[in-house]
Every structure is written in C-alpha cells, then in structure tokens.
Amino acid sequence: MASGTLADDIRLKLGTLSPAERKVARVLLAAYPAAGFETVATLAERAAVSAPTVLRFVARLGYHGFPEFQAALRAELDQRNASPLSLYEETDAPGDDSAASLLARAGKVFSTAVTQTLAETPPHDLQRAVALLSDRKRRITLAGGRFTHFFAQYLGLHLMQLRDDVHFLPERDVERTAVLSRLARRDVLVVFDYRRYEADKTAFAQLAGERGGKVIVFTDTWLSPTSAHAEVVLPSQVTSLSPYDSLVPTLAVVETVIAGLVTALGDEGHLHMRHNEDVARRTGLL
Numbered sequence: 605m606a607s608g609t610l611a612d613d614i615r616l617k618l619g620t621l622s623p624a625e626r627k628v629a630r631v632l633l634a635a636y637p638a639a640g641f642e643t644v645a646t647l648a649e650r651a652a653v654s655a656p657t658v659l660r661f662v663a664r665l666g667y668h669g670f671p672e673f674q675a676a677l678r679a680e681l682d683q684r685n686a687s688p689l690s691l692y693e694e695t696d697a698p699g700d701d702s703a704a705s706l707l708a709r710a711g712k713v714f715s716t717a718v719t720q721t722l723a724e725t726p727p728h729d730l731q732r733a734v735a736l737l738s739d740r741k742r743r744i745t746l747a748g749g750r751f752t753h754f755f756a757q758y759l760g761l762h763l764m765q766l767r768d769d770v771h772f773l774p775e776r777d778v779e780r781t782a783v784l785s786r787l788a789r790r791d792v793l794v795v796f797d798y799r800r801y802e803a804d805k806t807a808f809a810q811l812a813g814e815r816g817g818k819v820i821v822f823t824d825t826w827l828s829p830t831s832a833h834a835e836v837v838l839p840s841q842v843t844s845l846s847p848y849d850s851l852v853p854t855l856a857v858v859e860t861v862i863a864g865l866v867t868a869l870g871d872e873g874h875l876h877m878r879h880n881e882d883v884a885r886r887t888g889l890l
Contacts, residue, residue, distance in 0.1 A: 609825045625661040627651040640677045717841040721853035733836045734864035747773035752796035766873040789816035797828035809833040
C-alpha cells in the first residue's frame with residue numbers, strides 16, 4: 605500500500621486501471637471519503653459498472669475484499685479528524701529532551717516528510733496547477749485558513765510579481781461576498797485547507813465549480829472536503845515533532861509550483877517583474 609491516503613493511492617494508479625475501474629476511481633475521488641462507505645452495489649450503480657468491477661478495483665489497491673478497504677478508510681478518518689489536543693494526549697515524551705536530540709529528530713522528520721511529499725505529488729496535478737496559474741486570461745483568487753492564510757499570501761505575492769489579475773479573498777463579509785458572487789468560468793480559486801477543515805472553504809470551492817471555475821486545493825494527505833470540488837489537489841505530509849501538524853512540506857510544494865510558474869511564464873514573467881520593480885523604485889517602495 606502507498607504511504608499516503610487511499611485517495612493518493614487511487615490517483616497514482618489511475619493510469620494502470622481498466623476503463624471500467626477508472627469509472628469507480630472517479631466516483632470515489634469525486635465524493636471522497638463518503639463514497640467509500642457506500643455498498644458495493646451502490647458504488648457500482650453510481651459508476652455505471654458491475655459489482656465485480658468494484659471488487660476488482662479494490663483488489664488493485666491491495667485489499668482482500670471490500671470490508672478490508674472500508675476498515676482502512678475508517679482508520680484513515682480517525683487520523684483525519686484528529687485535533688492538536690488529541691494528538692498531544694497521544695504523544696509520548698522523548699527519552700532525550702536535549703537540544704541536540706531535538707535538532708537531530710527534526711532533521712530526520714522534516715527531511716523525510718518533504719521528500720515523501722514531493723515523491724507522492726502526481727506530476728500531472730503539478731503540471732495542471734502551473735498551467736492554470738500561468739494562464740494570464742484567468743483571474744486568480746487565493747484563500748487560506750486559520751494557520752494557512754500566510755501560505756495563500758506567500759503564493760499570491762509571488763504570482764503578483766509574475767502576472768496580473770491576482771487577488772486575495774477579503775476578510776470582511778461584504779467584500780468577500782462580492783468577490784465570490786462574481787466567480788465565473790475564467791476564475792481559478794486556490795484554497796489552502798488542512799485538517800480540522802473549515803466548512804466555508806468547501807462552500808467556496810463548490811461555488812467556484814458550479815460557476816465553471818477551476819479549483820486548486822493545497823491540503824494534507826487525508827484530503828480536505830474541498831477536494832471533491834477541485835480539479836487539482838496537492839496534498840502534503842504533516843508529520844511533526846509536536847501535536848501541531850507541520851506545514852514545512854506544504855512550503856516545499858508551494859515553492860515547487862512557483863518554480864514551475866517562473867519557467868511557464870518565461871520572458872513575459874520576467875518583463876512583468878522588471879516593470880513592477882521599476883514602479884517600486886520610482887515610488888520609493890523598494
């Protein structure tokens with residue numbers, strides 16, 4: 605089994621599935637994780653395939669039957685719903701609490717998490733994210749959460765140096781409503797949403813999808829509910845030394861997207877950056 609979530613495993617195996625099995629995969633990913641708790645018959649009906657096809661699909665994922673698949677999904681949900689408090693109560697104190705030990709453990713945990721995150725990022729999702737964000741005909745709106753709003757700002761500020769029509773979702777309700785009301789086909793909504801997911805992010809993503817816009821979701825390996833409405837999902841490991849999920853791997857994914865954007869926008873991005881710096885110098889902002 606893959607070290608990520610079931611959804612990660614399904615995405616990685618899409619290219620090896622039969623056409624009928626891919627239908628099952630798409631249904632599961634579109635309503636993940638809820639669809640995984642339906643019966644075999646219901647899932648088969650929704651995917652317009654036979655029940656044996658669903659069972660073959662589950663076997664492709666490495667499970668000995670549908671009950672084992674659902675048991676794994678339930679275990680995953682327990683982790684998905686964990687809070688910092690519950691994680692704190694489950695954390696064992698380290699045997700050696702010296703600074704040297706802390707640094708050694710941090711180096712191992714964070715480097716492993718970053719490496720695993722980048723290795724498990726589907727290349728086609730990364731490519732699609734770069735393509736959407738570098739399309740200058742599209743309007744970009746970014747939204748973050750309690751701890752991830754600064755990631756939305758970090759990515760957005762880089763985008764602003766490379767292209768026009770980049771915006772942050774406002775904080776005030778009237779302004780936020782105005783921005784969401786004008787979402788349309790040319791819009792790309794970028795959402796950062798990590799466990800203890802925020803219901804408003806799912807509503808934003810659903811609204812953007814209904815209006816024909818595209819949604820890019822940065823999330824953890826248990827997948828935010830916004831993922832059901834996203835065209836691109838970029839999950840990251842959140843393994844940490846503390847009860848709080850680490851966002852170090854998320855920054856690595858964001859930096860990778862930025863590198864892709866610099867290449868994709870090429871000379872146009874370069875000229876846009878040069879123009880911005882010229883304006884900043886003339887106005888004393890640089």
